[in-house]
Amino acid sequence: MQVDHRSVQGGESKASATDLRSSLRLAILAAGLLFVTSQMTCAEVANFWGEDTPQQKPSDGGDTDGGDGMWRCFMGTPSKEEELLNRCTEAERIDRPSAIPPAKWDGKSPLPYQ
Amino acid sequence: MALLPLCGLVCWASPAQAGPCSDVKNAVYVATTPAAEQYVEKIAQFLQLDDANPLPVIWQVTTSCRAAESVVLDTSPTGPCASGACLKGTAKVWPLDRSPVKTCELDANGTHIHVAVSDVFPASCRKLATKPISGVLDVLGPISPYAMVMSAQATEAAIHAEEAHFVFGEGQMAKVKPWLNDSAVVHLSDQDAGPLLLSPRIKLPIGNWRTGRQVTSPDEVFTSLTMEPATALSILPTTLIDRRRADVRVLGFQSIGQRGAFFPDRKTNTFDKQNVRDGHYPLWGYMHLLMLADPVRPTQALSLAAARVADILSGKEKVAARDTLPMQVTHGFVPQCAMRVAKASDGAPLTPAPAKDACHCWFEKNVQGGLLNCGECKDGMTCSVGTCRRNFCEVD
Numbered sequence: 001m002q003v004d005h006r007s008v009q010g011g012e013s014k015a016s017a018t019d020l021r022s023s024l025r026l027a028i029l030a031a032g033l034l035f036v037t038s039q040m041t042c043a044e045v046a047n048f049w050g051e052d053t054p055q056q057k058p059s060d061g062g063d064t065d066g067g068d069g070m071w072r073c074f075m076g077t078p079s080k081e082e083e084l085l086n087r088c089t090e091a092e093r094i095d096r097p098s099a100i101p102p103a104k105w106d107g108k109s110p111l112p113y114q
Numbered sequence: 115m116a117l118l119p120l121c122g123l124v125c126w127a128s129p130a131q132a133g134p135c136s137d138v139k140n141a142v143y144v145a146t147t148p149a150a151e152q153y154v155e156k157i158a159q160f161l162q163l164d165d166a167n168p169l170p171v172i173w174q175v176t177t178s179c180r181a182a183e184s185v186v187l188d189t190s191p192t193g194p195c196a197s198g199a200c201l202k203g204t205a206k207v208w209p210l211d212r213s214p215v216k217t218c219e220l221d222a223n224g225t226h227i228h229v230a231v232s233d234v235f236p237a238s239c240r241k242l243a244t245k246p247i248s249g250v251l252d253v254l255g256p257i258s259p260y261a262m263v264m265s266a267q268a269t270e271a272a273i274h275a276e277e278a279h280f281v282f283g284e285g286q287m288a289k290v291k292p293w294l295n296d297s298a299v300v301h302l303s304d305q306d307a308g309p310l311l312l313s314p315r316i317k318l319p320i321g322n323w324r325t326g327r328q329v330t331s332p333d334e335v336f337t338s339l340t341m342e343p344a345t346a347l348s349i350l351p352t353t354l355i356d357r358r359r360a361d362v363r364v365l366g367f368q369s370i371g372q373r374g375a376f377f378p379d380r381k382t383n384t385f386d387k388q389n390v391r392d393g394h395y396p397l398w399g400y401m402h403l404l405m406l407a408d409p410v411r412p413t414q415a416l417s418l419a420a421a422r423v424a425d426i427l428s429g430k431e432k433v434a435a436r437d438t439l440p441m442q443v444t445h446g447f448v449p450q451c452a453m454r455v456a457k458a459s460d461g462a463p464l465t466p467a468p469a470k471d472a473c474h475c476w477f478e479k480n481v482q483g484g485l486l487n488c489g490e491c492k493d494g495m496t497c498s499v500g501t502c503r504r505n506f507c508e509v510d
Contacts, residue, residue, distance in 0.1 A: 071373060081463035084393030084455060085372040091389055092381045093374040094272040094366040099290050100280055111276060113283035113324075114317040 048076030135218035141170040145181035146231040149351035153445040164434035174205040178232040179239035179305035185230040200224030228420035233307035233399035255401035255428040256447035259352040262365040265343035272366035272375035278316040285325035298342035308349035314461030353446035384483030393455040452477035475506035
């Protein structure tokens with residue numbers, strides 16, 4: 001049996017082209033995923049506020065951080081007081097709800113005697 | 115010959131027979147806060163009894179603002195005392211025979227004070243806040259942390275700044291549990307550094323404090339706490355609290371905008387002041403060493419002896435061939451080289467401030483419960499990371 005080397009060669013060429021397209025699609029997909037992931041990571045790093053597991057869960061279920069039980073601490077290099085106060089640390093931390101009766105202060109209004 | 119000016123002191127047999135302080139010639143008069151009394155006493159002992167160039171020191175304990183006023187308002191340092199300047203009453207001094215500290219009486223018309231040791235900026239004091247302060251040198255010494263305290267039997271672990279605003283601004287009417295007994299809330303006075311350092315942090319100007327029974331001494335504060343173990347509350351310097359940890363419960367403090375409360379130290383049973391040093395805990399003041407400036411050379415102190423005492427207290431100069439930084443640590447202070455934050459006034463926000471010639475590792479090594487994860491560099495060995503300082507590889 002004669003073999004048409006050109007057709008075989010051509011068939012190899014077609015197969016190679018298909019493989020190439022698949023590889024390209026995979027590469028583009030991977031690059032896309034990598035880009036999306038990197039953007040998410042960059043966004044987290046850019047604001048430097050991460051979540052840490054609470055070191056001490058409030059006994060009554062209270063949570064000053066919105067009720068999700070996570071402490072959002074600052075992970076970057078602090079440049080202002082808010083970042084210093086809330087920088088991630090291994091120090092002991094007490095998290096409990098405010099003891100001020102809601103009827104007295106809503107937690108948002110300016111403090112009355114300042 | 116240097117000892118001759120002190121000869122009068124050995125004649126006093128007891129405090130009841132205290133003589134005039136003026137019997138001690140060429141003494142430096144120091145007004146100090148309760149927070150620094152024991153440190154001043156120790157420095158005075160070394161300076162007067164062990165230093166090659168002895169200098170007698172006479173000191174009186176008072177509030178931060180009264181100490182500052184005694185110097186800042188002294189417009190006639192060689193004449194009669196100006197209004198608000200100088201101090202009167204009983205002071206303390208080391209006798210030459212190394213017997214316990216004795217008392218002496220200051221001049222009935224007031225004695226000029228050479229060095230004021232205050233834990234607040236002069237501008238935080240009511241009488242000094244209205245006009246710019248000139249002609250006074252303010253040398254910053256180590257950091258003096260403060261803490262809110264309850265009885266050791268109390269069950270509360272922390273206080274929020276907003277809660278303290280209501281407790282001190284409105285009292286029991288605010289119904290902030292467990293602080294429901296106005297007579298059990300005590301402090302030394304509105305001239306004391308405790309309330310003055312707390313005020314800006316709880317957004318309650320000192321003139322708006324409604325609650326707080328005034329007591330006259332830290333010992334009275336400790337006694338008051340035990341009388342009402344469930345509700346009593348006060349604020350004291352940690353230099354005093356740390357000596358009586360078993361008697362009190364230090365409360366964590368949650369600043370406005372902070373997520374969670376922190377103690378001055380990393381844990382309740384350590385003495386490392388980690389949260390003071392890294393900016394998680396804002397209740398602290400600098401030790402201010404206030405002296406009158408020389409009108410001709412305004413960057414120099416009017417009294418060279420006073421400048422020497424201030425330099426020793428701040429750690430710039432040795433006493434009796436001893437480095438005073440370890441003494442600062444022993445007495446509960448935090449040397450500036452162990453700080454990572456600073457502030458420009460008592461009410462100013464904390465800012466990151468890497469210490470010059472940092473000594474974090476050395477400090478941790480010298481306090482109970484400090485972290486011991488630093489590299490050592492004894493005998494001048496070089497460090498793979500950081501700079502060798504006081505035998506530790508310090509990373510600035």
